Amino acid sequence: MTSVAIPFTRRTARLRRRDHLRMALLALPALAIFVLFFGLPVLRLLFLSIAGGSLQWYARALKTPLYLDVFVLTFEIAAAVTVAALLIGYPVAYFLATTTRTWRAIGFLFVILPLWTSILVRTYAWMVLLGRNGVINKTLIGAGVIDQPLPLLYNFSGVLVGMVHVLLPYMVLPLYNAMRRVDPSLVQAAQGLGASPVMLLWRIYLPLTMNGIAAGSILVFILSLGFFITPALLGGGKVMMIAPLIQQQVGDLLDWNFAAALSALLLATTVAIYGLTQIWIERRQRGSP
Amino acid sequence: MTRLAAEPQRRSERIHIHATSEQRTLRSTLQGPRQQSASARLELCEIGKSYGPVIALDGVNLMVEPGELLTILGPSGSGKTTLLKVIAGFEIPETGAVLLRGDDVTLIPPAGRDVGMVFQNYALFPHMSVRGNVAFPLDMRRRPKPEIDARVRDVLSLVDLAGYEDRLPRQLSGGQQQRVALARAIVFEPLLLLLDEPFGALDRKLRDTMQLEVRRLQKRLAITTIFITHDQEEALVLSDRIAIMNRGRLEQVGQPAEIYNHPRNAFVADFVGESNILPGTVIDDRPGLVEIALDNGLRLEAAGELPRGARVGAMIRPERFVPAGNDPASYNRFRGTVTEIVYVGVSQKYRLRLESGPEILLRLPAGMTVRFPGVNEPFAVELAPQDVHLLHLD
Numbered sequence: 001m002t003s004v005a006i007p008f009t010r011r012t013a014r015l016r017r018r019d020h021l022r023m024a025l026l027a028l029p030a031l032a033i034f035v036l037f038f039g040l041p042v043l044r045l046l047f048l049s050i051a052g053g054s055l056q057w058y059a060r061a062l063k064t065p066l067y068l069d070v071f072v073l074t075f076e077i078a079a080a081v082t083v084a085a086l087l088i089g090y091p092v093a094y095f096l097a098t099t100t101r102t103w104r105a106i107g108f109l110f111v112i113l114p115l116w117t118s119i120l121v122r123t124y125a126w127m128v129l130l131g132r133n134g135v136i137n138k139t140l141i142g143a144g145v146i147d148q149p150l151p152l153l154y155n156f157s158g159v160l161v162g163m164v165h166v167l168l169p170y171m172v173l174p175l176y177n178a179m180r181r182v183d184p185s186l187v188q189a190a191q192g193l194g195a196s197p198v199m200l201l202w203r204i205y206l207p208l209t210m211n212g213i214a215a216g217s218i219l220v221f222i223l224s225l226g227f228f229i230t231p232a233l234l235g236g237g238k239v240m241m242i243a244p245l246i247q248q249q250v251g252d253l254l255d256w257n258f259a260a261a262l263s264a265l266l267l268a269t270t271v272a273i274y275g276l277t278q279i280w281i282e283r284r285q286r287g288s289p
Numbered sequence: 290m291t292r293l294a295a296e297p298q299r300r301s302e303r304i305h306i307h308a309t310s311e312q313r314t315l316r317s318t319l320q321g322p323r324q325q326s327a328s329a330r331l332e333l334c335e336i337g338k339s340y341g342p343v344i345a346l347d348g349v350n351l352m353v354e355p356g357e358l359l360t361i362l363g364p365s366g367s368g369k370t371t372l373l374k375v376i377a378g379f380e381i382p383e384t385g386a387v388l389l390r391g392d393d394v395t396l397i398p399p400a401g402r403d404v405g406m407v408f409q410n411y412a413l414f415p416h417m418s419v420r421g422n423v424a425f426p427l428d429m430r431r432r433p434k435p436e437i438d439a440r441v442r443d444v445l446s447l448v449d450l451a452g453y454e455d456r457l458p459r460q461l462s463g464g465q466q467q468r469v470a471l472a473r474a475i476v477f478e479p480l481l482l483l484l485d486e487p488f489g490a491l492d493r494k495l496r497d498t499m500q501l502e503v504r505r506l507q508k509r510l511a512i513t514t515i516f517i518t519h520d521q522e523e524a525l526v527l528s529d530r531i532a533i534m535n536r537g538r539l540e541q542v543g544q545p546a547e548i549y550n551h552p553r554n555a556f557v558a559d560f561v562g563e564s565n566i567l568p569g570t571v572i573d574d575r576p577g578l579v580e581i582a583l584d585n586g587l588r589l590e591a592a593g594e595l596p597r598g599a600r601v602g603a604m605i606r607p608e609r610f611v612p613a614g615n616d617p618a619s620y621n622r623f624r625g626t627v628t629e630i631v632y633v634g635v636s637q638k639y640r641l642r643l644e645s646g647p648e649i650l651l652r653l654p655a656g657m658t659v660r661f662p663g664v665n666e667p668f669a670v671e672l673a674p675q676d677v678h679l680l681h682l683d
Contacts, residue, residue, distance in 0.1 A: 189412035191399040192377055193473065194429035203425070207416045 042267070049260035057261035067245070067262070074242040077156070077231070078224035081163045085171040085220045086213065088164065093175035093212075097182075111172050119166060123233045126162045127153060130234075154236030162234040167223055171216040178212025179205075211281060218277050222270050242266050328355040328513045329390035329480035336375055337384035345371040346382065347537035356511040358504070360524040363534030364560065369517050372534070373485055376515060378402050389480055400429075405474030406483040410490070411466050413458040419445070419469050420454040426477040444476040447506065464495045471503065475510060482507070482514040488523065500527055521561045525549065533557050549606075555680055558604045565607065565649045568682060571599045578674060585645040590620050591677035602680040607638065607652040609676035613669035621672040623649060627662050637661065641668060 049057055061067050096107045114122060129135045130152035137149040152158055182205065190204045206213075228243040235241065242262065249259035331353040338346040345368045353359045363369045374380040376387060378399035386395045394402055405426075413422050420441055427437045445451050448468040458466055467487060474482055484503070488496045504527050507514050518524055524531050525545045532542040533556070541553040552558035555566050569583035574597055581589045581603060589603055613622050628648065629640035632655075639651045639662075651670055653661070662668040 183410070183412065185408050185410060185412040186414060188377075188379055188399070189406070189408055190414070190425070191379075192402075192404060192406045193426035194400045194403075194477070195425075196400060196429070199429060203428075204414060208414075 045260045046264055047260075048257055049264045051257050057258045058265070060258060061261050061265060070240050070242055070245050071265075073240065074225060077159060077163070077239075077241060078221050080156075080160055081167060081224045082171075082217050082221045084160060084164045085168050086217060089168055089171035089175055089216065090213075092168075093172045093179055096172070096176050097179035111169050114165065115169050119229055122166060123162055123230050126158075126165065126234060130158055130161065153234060154238045156239055158234045159231050159239050159241075162230040163224060163227055166227075166230055167220045170219045170223060174215040174219065175209065175212045178209040178215075182208045210284070214277060214281055218274065222274060225270055226266060328511050330355050330388075331376065331481055331513060331515070332388035333372075333376070333385065334388065335385035336372065336382045336387070338371055338375065338380060338382045344537050346375070348385070349537070349539055351532060351539060351542065353513055353515060355513055357529045358507050358514040358516060358527060360516045360518060360528040360531045361534055362518055362521060362524040362531050362561070364519055367534045368537040369519075369534045370485070371537075373483055373515065373517050376481070377404055377406055377483055402481075403477070403479050404481045404483060405477065405479035407467070407470045407474050407485065407487045409486045411458075411470040411487075413466055413469055413473075415458055418455050418457055419450065419461070422458065422469055423472045423476050425473065430477060440476055444472045448472045448502075463491055464499060467491070467499060471506070475506070475512065480513070482512050484514065484516045486518055488518075488520075496523075503527070525561070531561075533560060535560070551678060552604065552680065555602055555604075555682070558602075558678070558680060563607050563650055563652070565603075565605045566680065567603045567605070567647070567649075569601060569603055571595045571597050571601060573597065579679070581679075585643060585647050587623070587643070587645060588620070589677060590674040591679055592675045593677075593679045595679060600682045602682045604678040604680050605649075605672060605676065607650045608636070608654075610649075610651040610653070610670040610672055612653070613671045621674065621677070622669060623671070624667065624669045625649070627664050627666055627668050630661075630664060639668070641670070 092107070092111065096104055096111070099107065127134070131137070132149045132153070134152070136152060137146075140146045141149065152161075186204060186208070187200065190200050195203065226243050227241065228247065231239060231241040232244040232247070235244070237244075243266075246259050246262050246266070249255045249262065331351075333349055333351040336346050336349040337344075347368075349368075349372060351359075361369045361372060371380060375382050378394070378397060378401075381396060386393050388394070389402065389404075414425065417425070423441045423444060424437050427440060432440075441454070442451070445454065448471055450465060450468050450472065453461070453465065453469075458469065461469065470487070487503075488499055491499060500523060516524075516527060525548075528545055530542060530544055531548050533540040533548065535556050541548060541557045543551075548557065548561055552561065552564075558564045558566060567583050567585065567587075567589070569581040569589065571579050572582045573580035574595060577592060577594065579591055579593055579595050581591060581601060583589055583603065591603060595601060610623070613624075623641065623643055625641040625643040625648075627639055628642050629638075631638040634655070636652045636654050639653065640648050641651060642648050
């Protein structure tokens with residue numbers, strides 16, 4: 001038996017090595033495109049930020065309170081967007097995961113549809129809704145609820161509303177995925193053992209969908225950090241986030257080196273956050289609760 | 290069959306003797322502040338439920354006595370799972386009522402019913418330790434921490450899992466997972482224990498052990514239990530009574546021996562054990578004995594009282610046949626040719642093609658001294674009138 005088995009396994013090992021090689025070859029074009037159009041520009045940007053071996057642009061970014069404020073505000077908005085998207089997205093995902101097939105299809109249409117619409121169109125639509133003479137203010141004034149238009153646009157809440165709307169699908173989809181994986185009999189078991197709806201959510205459903213919560217939150221948070229169009233338009237220059245600031249440095253002030261330093265800082269924080277959460281998720285999956 | 294029936298009985302007696310002292314201490318610790326007996330009577334009155342045009346439950350009536358283990362046995366699609374969901378509270382029936390210890394609980398949600406359930410796939414919470422799983426129902430009832438700890442410890446030693454408190458479900462074997470599920474279902478002293486095909490995923494040997502273990506525990510705690518299965522052998526071994534379910538109705542409810550020996554109709558006879566059902570007409574009736582002309586041309590004497598002309602099905606269990614003696618005049622005699630032989634250890638199964646056409650199934654004990662026929666050889670068997678059970682044919 002062994003005399004047959006050994007050459008066989010050797011042969012399969014050789015075949016497997018050849019498979020690996022072939023796979024690598026197949027991946028080569030994609031890899032080349034990736035390096036050429038993504039890796040190299042990022043590297044070039046990083047070099048720009050330390051042009052001439054100087055760290056002056058980093059020093060400027062980290063020492064000027066104005067720029068630090070932008071960083072802080074960016075994180076605040078990203079955090080607020082993430083929390084809001086989670087609070088709205090969790091029930092939506094739960095509905096999608098537990099409803100009938102027809103309702104799921106209809107619900108998904110509403111979740112996915114925004115992804116197919118241009119982000120510019122969606123942002124301008126919010127401007128129409130939220131502006132001083134926008135639909136909401138006009139309706140409220142017309143109904144006599146208020147007599148001065150509410151400041152809905154060009155502030156924190158305006159940016160928040162627009163960004164949550166755009167980023168909600170990125171929260172809902174991972175959550176939905178996690179919820180579909182929850183065995184319905186676990187929910188029934190918990191109910192049968194005496195769990196109230198609140199306890200069911202707190203003790204069973206939330207812990208079991210924690211990976212989805214983590215995945216969706218990281219995705220939304222990271223996308224929020226580098227978000228450009230929506231904060232640029234809905235913030236109207238009054239709510240400055242990091243991405244519009246970078247654009248301003250490049251587009252208006254032509255300060256490529258400083259823009260590169262800001263970009264590098266953004267990239268570094270993003271990668272750091274991503275890495276830490278990945279470690280956390282892996283620990284959670286491996287270790288005891 | 291006699292062997293099968295006798296063994297669990299003997300075993301349970303033995304366990305009962307050495308269980309009494311344990312039982313007392315266990316009850317007192319498990320009981321806590323609640324002092325009344327945990328077991329309750331369950332009554333189902335005219336339960337009806339349909340899904341669109343499909344009638345899942347068609348007026349089910351059933352009474353389960355305190356401390357009894359009743360098995361609901363039926364093929365898949367017979368409505369037994371729906372019935373279980375109605376009892377547990379996951380489904381609300383369209384008609385009828387569920388009474389638990391005399392209280393109408395038909396509309397009460399599962400969380401308010403005090404019913405422990407073991408799911409088919411155990412449904413252990415994967416993110417909680419064994420301790421967390423077993424403590425869950427007590428947590429939900431806001432019991433004080435020391436009481437929870439004591440009860441969890443007691444129930445885990447009861448199911449032989451002491452020392453496994455900190456394991457996660459995925460670190461346990463199938464049998465251990467099932468014990469945790471069982472512990473979790475009984476730790477809060479429910480009024481009723483529901484078992485939904487819990488042994489399906491276990492291998493044969495483990496299944497046999499777990500069946501006896503569950504039965505032992507159930508008796509020791511005297512907890513009213515409903516057991517759902519499609520495995521008739523399992524039902525015969527475990528149950529105080531069996532309810533046979535088919536197409537949303539209960540066909541027959543009775544003790545295992547009664548179900549096996551006196552099935553009410555052809556469905557029950559066919560579903561529980563193997564059987565030959567030969568249609569025929571009563572042509573003569575004497576006190577306690579009727580003569581039947583079978584449709585295949587043979588005559589048969591059977592114990593029973595039925596009017597002449599009645600259409601009947603003669604149900605004969607395969608193991609009731611004996612090789613025919615030398616008296617050629619003996620009455621209930623079947624002659625034919627052997628078409629198939631299956632060796633099943635304790636016995637051999639034969640398929641015999643009768644001279645008049647149809648095939649019958651017989652089962653002869655493997656240790657018999659008579660020379661066994663081979664395939665394509667002629668063979669004759671006979672049968673006492675008491676071994677023919679008559680069914681009404683609709």
